[in-house]
Amino acid sequence: MSDEKQDPYAACPRPLILIVDDDRLVHSIFARALASFPGTIIHAYDGPQALAIGREATPDLLIIDALLPGIDGRIVAKTLKMEPLSSFMRVAIMTALYKGARYRNEALQEFMADVFLEKPVSPARLWEVIENLLHVSRPAATPSPSTHAIPEAITTGQERGAM
Amino acid sequence: VSQDFDETQPMTRRTHPALDPDSLTSLRELADDDPSFLTDLLAVYIQQSDMLVATANDALAAADVDAWSRAVHSIGGSSRNIGALQLAAVCTAAEKLAREGNGAGSFVLIKRLKTEYEAVKGEIHLLRAVKITHRTDGEFRPIFHGFVHEGR
Numbered sequence: 001m002s003d004e005k006q007d008p009y010a011a012c013p014r015p016l017i018l019i020v021d022d023d024r025l026v027h028s029i030f031a032r033a034l035a036s037f038p039g040t041i042i043h044a045y046d047g048p049q050a051l052a053i054g055r056e057a058t059p060d061l062l063i064i065d066a067l068l069p070g071i072d073g074r075i076v077a078k079t080l081k082m083e084p085l086s087s088f089m090r091v092a093i094m095t096a097l098y099k100g101a102r103y104r105n106e107a108l109q110e111f112m113a114d115v116f117l118e119k120p121v122s123p124a125r126l127w128e129v130i131e132n133l134l135h136v137s138r139p140a141a142t143p144s145p146s147t148h149a150i151p152e153a154i155t156t157g158q159e160r161g162a163m
Numbered sequence: 164v165s166q167d168f169d170e171t172q173p174m175t176r177r178t179h180p181a182l183d184p185d186s187l188t189s190l191r192e193l194a195d196d197d198p199s200f201l202t203d204l205l206a207v208y209i210q211q212s213d214m215l216v217a218t219a220n221d222a223l224a225a226a227d228v229d230a231w232s233r234a235v236h237s238i239g240g241s242s243r244n245i246g247a248l249q250l251a252a253v254c255t256a257a258e259k260l261a262r263e264g265n266g267a268g269s270f271v272l273i274k275r276l277k278t279e280y281e282a283v284k285g286e287i288h289l290l291r292a293v294k295i296t297h298r299t300d301g302e303f304r305p306i307f308h309g310f311v312h313e314g315r
Contacts, residue, residue: 023237024211025244026203032193069238096240097258120243123193 008056012040015060015134019043020076021094022069026119030063033123036139037130042154047071054080060088061134063126065119066095066107074111081112090114090133094121128153161162179249181282182290186246205287208245216280223273231263231269235276237287242283250279 009016016039019030042057044050047070052064054076062080064073068104069134074093080086082128093107096119107113127138187201194200215238222230239254253276260268 023241023244024207025204028207029190029193029244032200038210067233071176096243097236119240 004023004080009040009042009058012042012057013038013093015136016057017041017061017063017130018050018057020045020047020062020064020068020073021055022046024066026065026121029123030121030126033126034130038136038139040154045069046074047076050076053080054086054089055083056134061090061092061130063092063094063117063129066093067099074107074113075114078111092117092129092133094119096120126139169239180246180286181279181288182250183246183248186248187290190245202291205245205290208241209287211241212280215241216277219276220273225279226266228261228264232258238276238280247279247283250276250283253279292297 017034017037019027019041020043021027022045023046027045031041031043039060042053042059044053047068047069050064050068050073051071062077064077066073066077075108077091077093080089091111091113092115093111093113094117095103095107098107099118104116107116114133117125117129120142129137131138190201190204215234219231219234219238222228235254235257239251239258242248242254243249253272257269257272257276260272278288
């Protein structure tokens with residue numbers, strides 16, 4: 001028996017975005033808005049899950065809510081940023097609670113975020129962040145996915161293309 | 164629709180919709196040509212919020228300020244996403260009172276929260292009914308035209 005661990009994210013098209021929020025509506029809206037994203041979208045719903053997936057998947061962009069069950073989203077972001085394998089990751093911290101200049105500065109400086117987003121985050125703003133941080137252009141036409149139930153843990157451009 | 168909530172004012176009469184029409188328009192634009200996106204989203208909202216309102220109620224009864232605060236924060240966040248702005252404002256006020264340790268105020272606000280949530284659910288059900296009409300006869304009908312709801 002081999003001790004070698006399988007990497008479940010090895011075949012995922014890049015760039016890879018990890019979206020973390022305990023509000024399932026945010027996942028549904030973001031999944032819909034990013035239906036034409038050419039890489040991979042991964043969904044997580046609490047702090048410990050985000051940390052575990054973040055370490056395995058080494059996302060190119062982490063979009064994470066500040067207030068999460070288990071571990072504060074800002075701590076998750078900083079923890080991953082300080083680990084060598086995910087130190088290149090870009091980070092957008094979202095919040096509906098920690099609003100204002102003080103928390104913005106704290107997120108950008110102490111918690112190593114690239115972008116601070118006050119909720120609700122519109123699809124246009126979401127794409128703006130992705131274009132700025134990942135240099136991925138928004139495709140002109142958004143394909144309509146055949147399903148829009150609560151997103152599965154992973155959705156990829158390839159899978160969507162096969163729908 | 165105002166997002167401000169004044170807990171000192173009694174809520175006796177609703178003169179604006181519980182769901183902000185502009186927010187719904189944005190969600191419909193996001194849905195593009197997928198007619199069930201909004202319906203499914205609102206169903207998730209109700210499923211999620213039913214549990215959170217019950218959690219908030221239990222937390223307040225148990226004087227668990229952290230659980231109360233987390234629950235109303237979550238209700239407020241998802242409410243804002245679907246355009247339930249007045250409910251979101253009630254939740255913001257509830258979080259503020261929780262931070263200030265104002266237990267009496269929180270008991271007042273849970274009633275407001277439930278009343279407002281029922282109004283939101285009522286409009287979601289209305290939205291579904293209108294949607295079915297729209298899908299069967301192809302005729303567009305404004306949903307919130309002259310909407311007035313008598314609250315308690």
